[in-house]
Amino acid sequence: MIEPNLPAVAEGKTSKPRRGRPSRAAIAEIDARILEAAWKAFLAHGFNGTSMEAIANWAGVTKTTLYLRHVDKLALLRAVITDRTGKWGERARLTDWTTGKTLEERLVHYARTMLRWSQHPEVMATRRLVEGSIGEAGEIARELDRALRDPMIDLLVKEINCLATIDGTPPSDPRELVRIFMGMVDAVREIGESQQLDSDALSLKAEAVAGILLRGRSAW
Template identity: 30%
Template sequence: MPKKSTAKAFVPKRGRPTADQLAAIEQTILTTARDMFLGGSYDAVAMENIAAVAGVSKGTLYARYPSKEALFTAIVENRVNQWSAEAAQQDHLLSKDIGERLRHHGHTIAHSVTQPEVLAFQRLLFATRERFPQLSKAMYEAGYLYIVRLIARDIAEAAERDGIPARQPETIARMFVSAITGWHLQESGEHPITLEEIIGAADGTTDLFMAARALW
């Protein structure tokens, strides 16, 4: 049974809509469509149904998104960008210590791979990847590459600050991310992985990488 949308249907007001009202319409459409896609399947959701649940006219919906593919693309890009922004909120509170920063990034990855919405989007993208390869690319670039580049930057800055050369910051960053996500992928095939377990794996990965810092 399709998941009930968490969005409130938009209630139109008389007169020309303000910027805030336009933003509210946009958010209602995206939230409604997201909930409907994740609650059922891509093929089972019709644009007309999205418009009805969101409380907007079909004309309003199609004026913003001329096709279901365009709407689906906007939803994925919107959520990936939001996840990246949320993950970066605590970055400014960290010290410059590379060990602390790696541990923080490891915990961020751990939370990400166990987040129900992220997992739901991954399943949906897997089911539609042949039709929408650009969406998998968007999630790869805004999700995976975002954290890789963030870690690589931290490694390069720490190397300059601490006087320890870093020959391949991005390669090390990719290996760090893959070590945690790969562990989760393999272990979750055997039994459900708790957040505490993957955080423990992330901490272990950080310890191993820090012990081998001279090889970076």
């Protein structure tokens, strides 16, 4: 897997303080630089393996500047997760999740899209961060997973409620059904990673996941 690229560390240098009050644009640029450096550092080295001093160096700011914005590493992790959730949310809104006329076609499309996203290096590194963080840091990291999953769950619940009712077999608990479906997609992802399956093989497994769910409609 390709590790996220970290900003180069300046050779014993920190950014020179500017005289006068910085502009709003300059403040926003510093904030963004800190969050980006912290995000890449957490992904590459994990929460415990990353220090505030290293993040300050990678962002090109002093430790004082960093601590004025984030009182400790936990607060910085929370800020990073909030920032990344917003960016991924924007990206997800540009994705067409509802391609297909039937429920099966839409479930297959959803599964294929999720499996394709799961192979992105940043997504894989994020999963490592979530799974590798413990304690309060782990809970904060898992907020990212929930923030990404919950809107997808809501969308699929709406799809199933609408299309399943049309063809006469609405589920008794659509949200539970969606969670089962997403669990199946996660299982396929793990199989794909362990067996190093290519995109075509994963696409076929996406069809199988939707088929298994829909063929068992008597259990809905």
